[in-house]
Amino acid sequence: MDLLTGMNNAVACIEENLEGNDICRKAARAACCSEYHFSRMFSAIAGVTLSEYIRRRRLTLAAFELQRSDTRILDIALKYGYDSADAFARAFYKLHGINPSEARGAGTQLKAYPKLSFHITITGADEMEYRLEDIDFEVRIVGKSNLVSTRQALEQVPALWQEAAQNGLLEQLVAMAWEHPKCRMEGLLGVCGKEASIKDDTFDYFTATRYDGEVPEGMNELILPPHLWAVFPDTVQAWGRIYTDWLPSSGYMLADLPCIECYYAPDSGRRDELWVPVVKGKE
Structure with missing residues (x-):
């Protein structure tokens, strides 16, 4: 669809x-x-x-x-x-x-908000940076899995990162994060469940990193298959514009894998990124 x-x-x-x-x-x-x-x-x-x-x-x-x-x-x-x-x-x-x-009462002035209808429109000429990353091997992600309410996720997810900073998990993930870089999906990762099409009341949110070593006690692993990703800098802006600007005109559709926020080391010279799994749309 x-x-x-x-x-x-x-x-x-x-x-x-x-x-x-x-x-x-x-x-x-x-x-x-x-x-x-x-x-x-x-x-x-x-x-x-x-x-x-x-x-x-x-x-x-x-x-x-x-x-x-x-x-x-x-x-x-x-x-x-x-x-x-x-x-x-x-x-x-x-x-x-x-x-x-x-x-x-007769003659009363009220406000009416009509039903929305979505169409493709040309809204401007603002450029949108992106690149495609074709990762041709399995990516192993390791971290702490937490159950999040879909309805409260926008509040609960930031709280999970704050908790990770307080309980030492963040420091542990940082120590794991830059060992043996293998692909550009590095740094600290925020992974929303195991599939993009989460339809339940809750889902597992990973505060994690890509890691090939032994899974530390209390952590979980997630294996992502080889796949094509569209990668956007500035995660906050990208979350909105992938839906309004990029997807409708790109010829791609969201794939059945999680979207991943990548947060890089302060001295890496790289901007945080949103990794979006994509497949080519039907002609």
């Missing part, structure tokens, strides 16, 4: 489930993507977070319903995911600038 098809499938799924639960997980499944990666991808492409888009769509439909029906405000609040009329009223006021009861 190509990127645009997946994103439009996800938006259709969101629309079908605005009155239900687990909407983020269902949308990620519709896009054939992990919830963790889907939330990043959605924010990068849409320019708004997934949770904020869902909130706006729900409050848009709630406003329509208030205007065209006499359904109780509490019933509408519960229908669109709010636990109480008060919580609904606060959210409604924040978006529309009026209370729900006022929305029923």
